[in-house]
Amino acid sequence: MKNFKKTTGRLSLLMLALLFSANALAHHVLGRPAYSLNEDSNTPPSMQVETQIGKYFVTYMIFPAFPKPGEKGRVNIYASRIDNGETLSVPVTFLVRNNGWLEDDAEETLGTQDVYDGVYRQGFVFKQEGGYVITAKFDVEGEPYVIDFPLQIGESRxxxxxxxxxxxxxxxxxxxxxxxxxxxxxxxxxxxxxxx
CATH class of the missing domain: 1.20.5 (Single alpha-helices involved in coiled-coils or other helix-helix interfaces)
Known part of the structure; x- marks a missing residue:
């Protein structure tokens, strides 16, 4: 009977310790403190979308997971043909405009990028919080392709x-x-x- 009480007490303490340790909240992603994350970190993107446009299968990602004003960010685009899997090799132009009901439609060019290791990478830095739309444009065999995707900088309003x-x-x-x-x-x- 004495051993049963000891064993039951130990199991109860172990269960309580496991119960309370399960509620520990992590402040890091992938074992790295959150304050040291940037666009070059191997963190999950804030958005990853896979879509089909014309003859191409396109995947785009936005890094870091939660872009803030004044911080560097990056857009990655992977594009390959649906029929043979060949990687897109023409330059891609990246544009940006404000996203909102009462916003103007003026676009600014972020840059034109060539493919590197099958990926188009475009960096960005936004000074103000808000919603933006990034547009990726390219032409293949005289056919224009346009991909729009949203980007939220800072807290959403x-x-x-x-x-x-x-x-x-x-x-x-x-x-x-x-x-x-x-x-x-x-x-x-x-x-x-x-x-x-």
Whole structure:
């Protein structure tokens, strides 16, 4: 009986230790502290999309995982033919424009890159937070190809318009509710006076 109590106590302590150790939160990715990550780190991209455009299978990635204003970032594009797997070898031009409902459509050229080891790499640095659209353009055999993909720099503010709309709807509903209650109360008082 004594050994059973000892064993049960030890197992209970072990289970508690395992339970509490499972809640430890990591502040790093791939064994490296998060504050030392940059566009050259082997960290996961913030976005990885695989798509088919025309005769090509295209994969693009954006590094680092969470780009911030003033920090270096990079876009990688892999493109190969669907029919024979041949890697795209023509230069790719990268453009950027603001992304938003009320933004202008003015594009700026980030650069034109040649393929290196089957990958097109374009670096970027954005000074301001916000949403952007990066466009990759190339021509093959006289046929133009255009790929647009979003890029968020810093914290997203995309909930602001939705929040304003929902807040306005709630305020209108509350206002109508208050007016209806006042009208019903007035009608009730009027009916009570008329009845007496």
């Amino acid at each position: 995309s909930m602001l318009p939705i929040g304003i709309a929902l807040g306005s709807i709630v305020l209108i509903l509350v206002g109508v509710n208050i007016l209806q209650r006042k009208r019903l109360l007035r009608d009730k008082i009027r009916d009570t006076r008329n009845a007496s």
